[in-house]
Amino acid sequence: DIVMTQTPLSLSVTPGQPASLSCKSSQSLLHSDGKTYLYWYLQKPGQPLQLLIYEVSNRFSGVPDRFSGSGSGTDFTLKISRVEAEDVGVYYCMQSIQFPLLTFGGGTKVEIK
């Protein structure tokens, strides 16, 4: 199984400052169809997981443009250009190249200073 490793475990950010979250996979997530199946989710306290980014860098419908995803192969990053209070929660990366088997990172908890 592909192992997904997220760093840091937690992040405390001043509102208005940027944040960078890392996700590394034990194998390449590049599919033979040319797409890379890496997703980012946010779980806010008491709420369902919400999709932020799909296929590395595509923002899902309604996601603010302060969120951006980048990376390739086995190394991926989620950036928040200016953190807002509503961005607190736990961020997860997920791979689906081994479909139907999915694996998730352990999560990065983002808090506001």
Add this chain to the structure above:
Amino acid sequence: QVQLVESGGGVVQPGRSLRLSCATSGYTFSSYGMYWVRRAPGKGLEWVAVIWYDGSKKYYADSVKGRFTISRDDSKNTLYLQMNSLRPEDTAVYYCARDKGVVAAFLDFWGQGTLVTVSS
């Protein structure tokens, strides 16, 4: 808007059974595959089972194979997870999620989860 609401969780003794439901609304249920994913206390997210949009294929994680059964009722827009021979390690919050992927899974909407506690 798309909504997924899980129910059926609770406290159950080891070896007993439980059936979870995921009621959906806001979209054409029969056009999408569906996943169950769980998170045990203090652990990460783990996929449990998936069912194709037409019910033709079902896959299970090794940890639940032979004990859990995923199913769907398109007339009720509802997904199910029948859990038999429950073990303490099945204690977790169980989430259902919609899959709009074709080549690979693309989970775009999730429910809020239902807690299953397996304990004597």
